[in-house]
Structure formats: structure tokens, C-alpha cells
Amino acid sequence: MGPERPGPERIGPERLGGAELGERATLVQFSTAFCQPCRATRRxxxxxxxxxxxxxxxxxxxxxxxxxxxxxxVVRTPTVLVLDAAGRIVRRAAGQPRRADVIAALGHAL
Incomplete structure (x- = not known):
């Protein structure tokens, strides 16, 4: 997962359809209905x-x-953003991530 790209300072629940953010970090996944890799990414x-x-x-x-x-x-799905506790984007990646990469990226948010 790469470093943060320019964007909003913070992404709150109101911008994510009211979804609750994690107490320590949030994994935000952008998906589309017919995206096969999105299903594996969700798991x-x-x-x-x-x-x-x-x-x-x-x-x-x-x-x-x-x-x-x-x-x-966001230009392709799945795209995953890692938000810290304040909702700031600390990492992002396009494509299906590996579990180890997601855990490593979380280290930057926690």
C-alpha cells in the first residue's frame, strides 16, 4: 500500500454514508457491484x-x-484507504491487497 495521496484532511462517517469509523483505524473499501476482486478484498x-x-x-x-x-x-475498484482514528488517510492501494500488506499498512494508522 502506498503513501497518502493529496485529498481531504479528514473523512468522517457523514461522508461514508453514516458508517461508523473504527476506534483506532478504519479500512475503507471502494467497490462496484460486478467487481470480482472486490469480493475477495471484502473477505x-x-x-x-x-x-x-x-x-x-x-x-x-x-x-x-x-x-x-x-x-x-479513485480510478479503479477495489481501492482501499486506511484511515487513522481521526479519519485521516494514511495509506491507500488499488487492486486486491494481501492480508500481510493490510496489516502492515494498519501499522501506520495505529
Whole structure:
């Protein structure tokens, strides 16, 4: 997962359809309905969120949140953002991540 790209200072629940952010970090996944790698990414992120206390996984339908997608420069799905406890983007990656990479990226948020 690469370093933060320019974007909003903070992403709060109101910008994610009211989803609750994690107490320590949040894994935000941008998906589309027919994206096959998005399903596997959902499983990996759910597993990591279940393993690490205080981490939440929020999936965002990219087609329903086009304004946010454009603002954040999301150009493919899945795209995963790692937010710290304050909702700041600390890491991002496009494509299906490996569990080890997600855990390593969380280290920058915790």
C-alpha cells in the first residue's frame, strides 16, 4: 500500500454514508457491484478488522458515491484507504491487497 495521496484532511462517517469509523483505524473499501476482486478484498478486510481490536471495515459503493470517488481520485475498484482514528488517510492501494500488506499498512494508522 502506498503513501497518502493529496485529498481531504479528514473523512468522517457523514461522508461514508453514516458508517461508523473504527476506534483506532478504519479500512475503507471502494467497490462496484460486478467487481470480482472486490469480493475477495471484502473477505480479507473483514478478517483483518476482526483480528485487530478497534479497527472497522467500511465498504463504499463507488457508483453511489461518485462525488467522493472523484474527490479522492479513485480510478479503479477495489481501492482501499486506511484511515487513522481521526479519519485521516494514511495509506491507500488499488487492486486486491494481501492480508500481510493490510496489516502492515494498519501499522501506520495505529
Amino acid at each position: 480479507v478486510l473483514d478478517e483483518v478488522a476482526a483480528m485487530v481490536p478497534g479497527v472497522a471495515h467500511v465498504e463504499v459503493d463507488a457508483e453511489e458515491h461518485l462525488g467522493l470517488v472523484r474527490e479522492l481520485g
